[in-house]
Amino acid sequence: MPAVTETIDAVASVTEGPYKYGFETDIEMEFAPKGLSEDIVRFISAKKNEPEWLLEWRLKAYAMWLKMEEPRWPAVKYPAIDYQDAYYYAAPKNKPGPKSLDEVDPELLKTYAKLGIPLKEQAILAGVEGAGDSPSEGGRLPVAVDAVFDSVSVATTFKHRLEKEGIIFCAISEAVQKHPELVKQYLGSVVPQADNFFAALNSAVFTDGSFVYIPKGVRCPMELSTYFRINAKSTGQFERTLIIADAGSHVSYLEGCTAPMRDENQLHAAVVELVAMDDATIKYSTVQNWYPGDENGKGGIYNFVTKRGACRGDRSKISWTQVETGSAITWKYPSCILQGADSVGEFYSVAITNNYQQADTGTKMFHIGPRTRSTIVSKGISAGHGQNTYRGQVKISPKATGARNFTQCDSLLIGDQCGAHTVPYIESRCMSAKVEHEATTSRIAEDQLFYCRQRGLSQEDAVGLIVNGFCREVLKELPMEFAVEAQKLLQISLEGSVG
Amino acid sequence: MLKIEGLTAEIDGKQILKGIDLEVPTGEIHAIMGPNGSGKSTLSYVLAGREGYEITGGTATFNGLDLLSMEPEERAAAGVFLAFQYPVELPGVGNANFLRTALNAIRRSKGEPEVDAMQFLKLARARMKELSMPEDMLKRGVNVGFSGGEKKRNEVLQMALLQPGLAILDETDSGLDIDALKIAADGVNAMRGPNFSSLVITHYQRLLNYIVPDRVHVLMNGRIVQSGGPELAKQLEESGYTAVQAA
Numbered sequence: 172m173p174a175v176t177e178t179i180d181a182v183a184s185v186t187e188g189p190y191k192y193g194f195e196t197d198i199e200m201e202f203a204p205k206g207l208s209e210d211i212v213r214f215i216s217a218k219k220n221e222p223e224w225l226l227e228w229r230l231k232a233y234a235m236w237l238k239m240e241e242p243r244w245p246a247v248k249y250p251a252i253d254y255q256d257a258y259y260y261a262a263p264k265n266k267p268g269p270k271s272l273d274e275v276d277p278e279l280l281k282t283y284a285k286l287g288i289p290l291k292e293q294a295i296l297a298g299v300e301g302a303g304d305s306p307s308e309g310g311r312l313p314v315a316v317d318a319v320f321d322s323v324s325v326a327t328t329f330k331h332r333l334e335k336e337g338i339i340f341c342a343i344s345e346a347v348q349k350h351p352e353l354v355k356q357y358l359g360s361v362v363p364q365a366d367n368f369f370a371a372l373n374s375a376v377f378t379d380g381s382f383v384y385i386p387k388g389v390r391c392p393m394e395l396s397t398y399f400r401i402n403a404k405s406t407g408q409f410e411r412t413l414i415i416a417d418a419g420s421h422v423s424y425l426e427g428c429t430a431p432m433r434d435e436n437q438l439h440a441a442v443v444e445l446v447a448m449d450d451a452t453i454k455y456s457t458v459q460n461w462y463p464g465d466e467n468g469k470g471g472i473y474n475f476v477t478k479r480g481a482c483r484g485d486r487s488k489i490s491w492t493q494v495e496t497g498s499a500i501t502w503k504y505p506s507c508i509l510q511g512a513d514s515v516g517e518f519y520s521v522a523i524t525n526n527y528q529q530a531d532t533g534t535k536m537f538h539i540g541p542r543t544r545s546t547i548v549s550k551g552i553s554a555g556h557g558q559n560t561y562r563g564q565v566k567i568s569p570k571a572t573g574a575r576n577f578t579q580c581d582s583l584l585i586g587d588q589c590g591a592h593t594v595p596y597i598e599s600r601c602m603s604a605k606v607e608h609e610a611t612t613s614r615i616a617e618d619q620l621f622y623c624r625q626r627g628l629s630q631e632d633a634v635g636l637i638v639n640g641f642c643r644e645v646l647k648e649l650p651m652e653f654a655v656e657a658q659k660l661l662q663i664s665l666e667g668s669v670g
Numbered sequence: 671m672l673k674i675e676g677l678t679a680e681i682d683g684k685q686i687l688k689g690i691d692l693e694v695p696t697g698e699i700h701a702i703m704g705p706n707g708s709g710k711s712t713l714s715y716v717l718a719g720r721e722g723y724e725i726t727g728g729t730a731t732f733n734g735l736d737l738l739s740m741e742p743e744e745r746a747a748a749g750v751f752l753a754f755q756y757p758v759e760l761p762g763v764g765n766a767n768f769l770r771t772a773l774n775a776i777r778r779s780k781g782e783p784e785v786d787a788m789q790f791l792k793l794a795r796a797r798m799k800e801l802s803m804p805e806d807m808l809k810r811g812v813n814v815g816f817s818g819g820e821k822k823r824n825e826v827l828q829m830a831l832l833q834p835g836l837a838i839l840d841e842t843d844s845g846l847d848i849d850a851l852k853i854a855a856d857g858v859n860a861m862r863g864p865n866f867s868s869l870v871i872t873h874y875q876r877l878l879n880y881i882v883p884d885r886v887h888v889l890m891n892g893r894i895v896q897s898g899g900p901e902l903a904k905q906l907e908e909s910g911y912t913a914v915q916a917a
């Protein structure tokens with residue numbers, strides 16, 4: 172079945188209920204004891220059979236975290252988090268490191284099938300080793316998927332095909348074992364351990380995540396994709412992703428997330444680091460659909476994420492695209508450090524807050540090299556009692572001669588109980604730099620809805636259509652296969668917001 | 671058949687429709703004329719189910735269905751189509767996507783299979799050719815940046831695609847150039863048949879030379895004050911509404 176059809180099927184199944192992904196998978200779990208301490212950090216490191224340097228690195232992060240305070244500046248409100256009341260390690264039992272898909276617990280695969288993840292080509296699912304290496308059928312591009320289930324990375328498809336190109340795409344725990352020199356060189360080089368409270372926490376206890384290395388001059392022949400899922404109760408998920416694009420290489424990476432419905436709040440504190448060398452391009456897309464909590468604001472994921480890319484090389488480019496529909500609270504600012512001359516940073520964002528969801532999201536563009544350019548397009552949609560803040564920083568250093576930034580922030584309000592806020596910080600210390608900022612706020616007009624409904628669209632389809640139109644500039648940046656899914660997600664997230 | 675009896679409606683506490691009685695038998699085309707502000711658009715909105723109007727009395731049925739109790743999209747599914755006097759812009763929503771979504775919504779409600787993108791393009795292109803519309807209007811945002819006349823043509827295109835049983839055309843001729851007027855009229859005439867009826871709201875007799883109505887009604891101050899054959903429109907053109915009032 173072609174991935175597009177698969178995605179569409181998945182989408183069709185999604186449209187049936189309010190939060191279709193809210194099922195739990197019945198798999199025996201292995202937990203570390205609740206709470207956080209130096210021992211837990213050692214436990215995780217030992218579980219993963221890590222080298223001494225990494226344990227030291229974690230312990231250093233933990234020591235720094237203890238001295239840090241949770242940030243209070245984001246425009247989000249939540250009760251104090253008890254960091255001792257969560258599990259920091261939860262792994263599906265008896266499968267700490269599957270070598271191939273056939274070793275994967277079938278229950279897990281079923282979960283991914285339910286999620287509609289193109290994890291499995293049918294042949295692979297049937298357990299045929301190397302089936303994923305066959306050329307793509309139907310002329311479509313294959314998608315290589317790594318899936319992270321609670322704390323452990325369970326499967327990476329298309330490995331052999333990628334290996335032929337010299338591309339490394341595996342769980343970061345595997346990379347620690349097989350490519351320690353790369354991990355050691357780059358881990359924490361973009362987001363240092365003490366960067367912020369949640370990054371420090373992640374550095375101490377991260378359990379898995381994806382690792383990507385694209386060698387010099389290689390264009391990655393397929394989309395790389397990771398699906399994250401929090402399943403176990405009271406677990407935090409702290410994944411760590413590291414992507415390195417060597418000179419002249421090119422990669423497009425997609426991250427998707429879901430979690431089952433739960434009454435309590437769960438913490439997700441990920442760190443993503445990207446490094447682009449000379450003439451390299453990294454496109455990083457996120458479709459975030461963590462459980463947002465119910466219509467009264469009960470439950471939901473706290474999504475406190477640090478994402479940052481370094482354009483180290485000349486003419487390098489990092490492009491972030493995010494569609495944030497889930498989570499009770501979203502706190503993230505995918506950023507670009509534009510060091511290389513003529514390097515380019517982009518940030519395209521759609522953030523929806525419905526019911527009692529809160530989002531404080533945006534980006535930071537640090538212009539360091541000459542003639543660096545950045546583009547920011549942010550579309551915030553607030554409905555119900557949702558609060559949506561765009562927070563963006565554009566900083567231009569004296570050496571960034573001829574640097575340019577263009578920022579556009581549009582807010583769409585649905586109903587009159589919600590809020591939209593735009594907080595741009597612009598700091599230019601270079602005379603020849605040019606910074607532009609545009610912002611608009613609008614509402615879905617009654618005549619637009621009526622026009623659509625007169626043509627036969629239901630109220631919800633009409634809202635979906637108008638919202639998708641509002642987000643078009645961002646959605647068109649998504650890889651084709653996922654654009655359809657994202658569009659449906661937008662609509663689902665807004666169900667019941669009008670009328 | 672569209673049957674309206676004693677229909678009264680108000681907006682923001684102001685009564686606009688003051689007792690409308692009107693019958694449009696299936697297969698017929700009726701014209702409604704009347705001075706600015708007399709309630710023509712209000713009548714079309716009330717029939718299509720726009721929010722904000724309070725129906726204070728009377729009934730409106732289409733083929734026996736009680737329109738006034740239905741949602742706007744249900745009325746659309748039942749075959750009621752309104753060509754807007756002021757078509758609405760939908761920024762970022764591609765015209766093709768919008769038209770196909772609408773067409774499939776209507777088809778679904780009729781239990782017909784949906785059309786895929788390719789089938790739709792074929793259909794739309796054929797209709798657009800008939801209406802002399804440039805194809806690039808499919809790619810643009812719905813009505814965004816369209817000229818006044820282009821917006822009206824886009825309404826006629828939607829009617830041609832959706833094949834309604836009752837088309838209410840609210841001043842679709844206003845803003846059309848001479849050639850476009852004829853093309854749009856041909857579009858309506860092509861729909862004529864035993865299962866189609868239409869209410870054509872216009873200020874100009876000119877349109878009625880192309881779409882010859884079975885009946886002409888004059889709406890003034892929220893009431894139908896006079897009805898007649900096509901010759902009534904010509905009469906109005908010559909003597910204006912003051913004559914009607916006096917009569």
Ligand SMILES: Nc1ncnc2c1ncn2[C@@H]1O[C@H](COP(=O)(O)OP(=O)(O)OP(=O)(O)O)[C@@H](O)[C@H]1O
Binds near residue numbers: 708709711
């Ligand atoms: N919200 C409102 N509050 C008060 N009066 C309103 C409101 N909306 C419309 N009206 C009035 O209702 C009357 C009828 O308007 P309508 O648009 O139906 O007229 P029309 O016959 O279509 O006129 P035209 O030929 O200019 O299109 C007008 O006097 C208008 O000002």
Ligand SMILES: [Mg+2]
Binds near residue numbers: 710711712840
């Ligand atoms: Mg009018």
